[in-house]
Amino acid sequence: MLRVAGSLKSGKVNATELTKALQRNGQPTELGKAIIEYGKVYKTKHQLRYISDEIYARQILEQLNKGKARHTLCRHIFYGKKGKLYQTYIDGMEEQLTVLSIVTNAIIYWNTLYLERVIDQMRVEGFDCSEEKINKLSPLLFEHINFVGKYSFRYDPSLENGHLRPLNTD
Known part of the structure; x- marks a missing residue:
């Protein structure tokens, strides 16, 4: 995953090529599965912080309300x-x-x-x-x-x- 990040940052691979490399025949490759699992770690950390930190949850709610107000307008x-x-x-x-x-x-x-x-x-x-x-x-x-x-x-x-x-x- 570090190589993927480095390749993206240095421009040796573009996002389209990477997306193709992360799946074959509609199924994730091993690298794709690793990135999915890594994403789940951050999602879990976010969810735990959201339910345990009232200020953080309120900030997210305020941003959601701003988005909703813009969509209503x-x-x-x-x-x-x-x-x-x-x-x-x-x-x-x-x-x-x-x-x-x-x-x-x-x-x-x-x-x-x-x-x-x-x-x-x-x-x-x-x-x-x-x-x-x-x-x-x-x-x-x-x-x-x-x-x-x-x-x-x-x-x-x-x-x-x-x-x-x-x-x-x-």
Whole structure:
């Protein structure tokens, strides 16, 4: 296994060649079996740490929740055809996913800008905006976004040079 790792790192073998060498006729070779067993050791160590270390488990849960929140936002953006891709893989799927990613990132960016502005305003007004509270905020919220309906793309010169719209405090 050390030779395999060294060969990969030095570039003497690429991942595709290695994958072929780890199995024959759909069955793992002896080297493939060894790597599988080695992986089981790390999986077991992870599982033991997960059940015995509450902080570690909480960190994993927080990351899972962030991933779930992003997927929920994407499902709301990609609401047509129940959020399923109907293009053939090469022809249209990549384009659909790229556009979904661009729109998702634009929403996250917009929300981040305005969350920062809200926090600044709340601090000016004397609210407690400790780092602990701020760390619980997420730019993945979307309840304020109208995904279906009419949109206005009128040019507003007052928004030039990085100026933002006034905060909606209603």
